Amino acid sequence: MRYQNATAYRFLAPYLLIFSIFWLWPIIDSFLISFQATRTVPWRFAPTFNWGRLIGDPAFFNALKNTLLILVIQVPVMISLAIVMAVLLNSPLLKARGLFRFAFFAPVVVGEVAYSAVFRLMFNLDYGIINKLLNSIGLPSVDWFTNVTPAMAVIMMAVTWRWAGYNAIILLAGLQSIPEDVYEAATLDRVSKVKQFFYITLPLLKPIIVFCAVLSIIGTMQLFTEPFLITERGGPGGGTETLGLLLYRQGFRSLNFGYASAIAYTMAGLAIAISLVQIWLTREPK
Amino acid sequence: MAAVTLKNVIKRFGVFEIVHGANIDIDDGEFVVFVGPSGCGKSTLLRMIAGLEDISDGEIAIGGKVVNDIEAADRGIAMVFQSYALYPHMTVEQNLSFGLRMTGNPKADTERRVKRASEILRIAELMKRRPRQLSGGQRQRVAIGRAIVREPQVFLFDEPLSNLDAELRVQMRVEISRLHKELGVTMVYVTHDQTEAMTLADRIVVLNAGNIEQIGAPLDLYDDPANRFVAGFVGSPKMNFLAAKIVGADNGAAVVELVNHRGARLRKPLSDALPAIGGDVVLGVRPEHFFDAGQGDCDLTLKADVAEHLGSVSYVYANSGTGGGREELIIEREASRHRANGDDLVVSIKADRSLLFDATGARIR
């Protein structure tokens, strides 16, 4: 093939420049900083300073535990819900399709701050609309933000509300790329609709489901705004503190960049592990 | 105007060599067609002449100048693409003038050239339309017009008619022939359709699997193919190939036994050295070269399977029955409206209307 190095790199130059300055170097720098003691100026090389602290830090394990807990519950629930939304939105029997699409897809455009504010207000103990509605059907109020379990539930509900439609859009596009005649053939073979879903739709959709799951996991792993704004800096008492929030507190409140970098690299390690699982899950069968 | 010379041109993609040393001399003003089945390397060869593919080895010259390292735009060529490659967001006029505008050609000259092209192709009334508002044939004209506007020394056509329906294809074929006469410019034309090649070309280059099988005038290829591949590729319907054996020799002629036709024998005079007795050969007979029983040198008794009546002629699909192996043959007969299923059919072949090939496919003359 003809090589056109000069032309190609002229088109790539601005992109690669931005990449080098704002991504490539920071990736390396972050790694280096994680081995430095950064609480006093000048910083000094101290390989076990941050990593040693990390292994013994209950705050880190608390954040890790909370993050994993949210991951394990919220992502499967959201992806399942997104699949249901996509499949039902794709049904030829659906009327007022535009309205339903709007309902599920609209949260995609809502900013984190705006919806955090709304959720915070909706789940207010005394005046929140959720508790008022619970009371009106005879149920007691829930003290959403002073107990860990309901606070976690609010975070998970908020994230699910915000991102289920986003995943449904991707899954719906995947559904629409499955040729109609596959289903027609199955119908002629007397395969029921339910079986068609489990034996045709799901297997054909699997790579896209895995893609959605990985993007969601990596997004949820970095969860910051929701515990920052909805549950008031990871409250109650660190009960909803995530790795993202811990990183923020260490890095930008305590200005302890070395320790924050170690936390960041832990997240990267998790992300790489999850990507490897994705590659393994979507590998072509031999 | 210019001659095009290919000297031992080789194309490799990685470790795969897909053109194995092509030597072709195209005269100034000549219409040459590259023809062959898909994947034979004909389009690659054309794209190398155009400068859209690098030349891995060898040399291409246009107008006596080696162009290996010259950019496509500076080779004095213009190309018409299979998909027409019209810019969908521009009007016909903008499509025609785009290249000239982009390279800073003087405005008045651009307008003159666009006007001339539109007159030659009779598309003046389409100038303000966009490609999607045009029919297939009109798009084809615009694509050719875009080539004319460049006033090239060499026109390159890459399967330009393959997206048209049968009727339009015939019409545009005539049009391209007319254009060649009018402009008198060298044209190189790639197609997989041997009918197009036969009707358009001054000379045809037959390609197969990256090799040039034969170069020659259309009727020379038809009458005197160099090998079994060319014999089979040129002519429609295809030439029949009958399995045969050399069973004797006398006086500069080989005696050939058709092994699937109950020992039928043909005496075939040859100018080459006679092949060894007992050797396997193949006898090629075109569908139009079967005669009525007794009129030729050797009669064959066949069973007719299906007949296609085209009006002017009929093609009978027949088989050799169960004598030896079963062999399928296509035979052209005068138009007849008889049913053919299972009928016995006796036809005759002639030594001078048949071709002999050895087991490797090479011609024995």
Next chain:
Amino acid sequence: MTSHSRVSRSQARLGRSIVLHLFLTPLALVWLFPLWMMVVFSTMPDNGIFSPDIELLPHGNFLDNVGNLQRGTNFIGAIGISVSVAVTYTFLSVMLTSMAGWALARYNFFGKGMVVAIIFGTITLPYAVVLIPQFIMVARDFKLANTWVALIVPPLFNSLGVLFMRQSFSMMPHELFDAAKVEGVKEWRIFLFVALPLARPMLAALAIILFLASWNNYLWPLLINSKPGAMTAPVALGTLIGLTKVSWGGIMAGAVMLTAPMLVVFVLLQRHFVAGIAAGAIK
């Protein structure tokens, strides 16, 4: 027999259709509820929000709430910054991204495999890894904190957008570009005058997604432009959440002002929106 089975078939369809709508309608209402409440809250006085009554319909206090909001922080000014930043960012990012996508779609060059590997690699890399050095570099080394450059330039790198544009360009018939090349048109002109006009729908999708990402971006602007007067609208709004004496009606009015324009764009350009997200244009 046939007419009987036709009736039962259409009855079965009707049944399934009813079940479908019975399930989907409540779900849709639940999904719309937070947005609806955002609107309702933004039109209520604070003493209405914090009253024991259930209020599900809008009132008429929106403009008062905007006034309350503006008293707490210069929200209108912050919106101005957000708009300018998002517009500039979108333009630059679309150019950068489509140029890179074009290079990957059209040329063979030394190191191409490497560039593609980098782009794929960064899709799954958490942003957290680059956040701290990015901040140190921009704030301490370049001294660019609280400037527009700090808001616009570092987020310019995005990987899914490049893959989307590469895909878009490679799906175009390459003969179009060959034709221009044979005519002697320079590569950058082929890009500008042939490829980009043909990619218009894809560019629209990309631009919408990028604009939205910039408009809603929170963490990076929170860190780098924290000075009053340099804040983007989400950051300015975020500073109010959690304060004790604050007008929640005002905060909700701000939330509506952030969200409503995007919803309008979403409704008008849903097709491009969906295309952009479906192609995984950006996280």
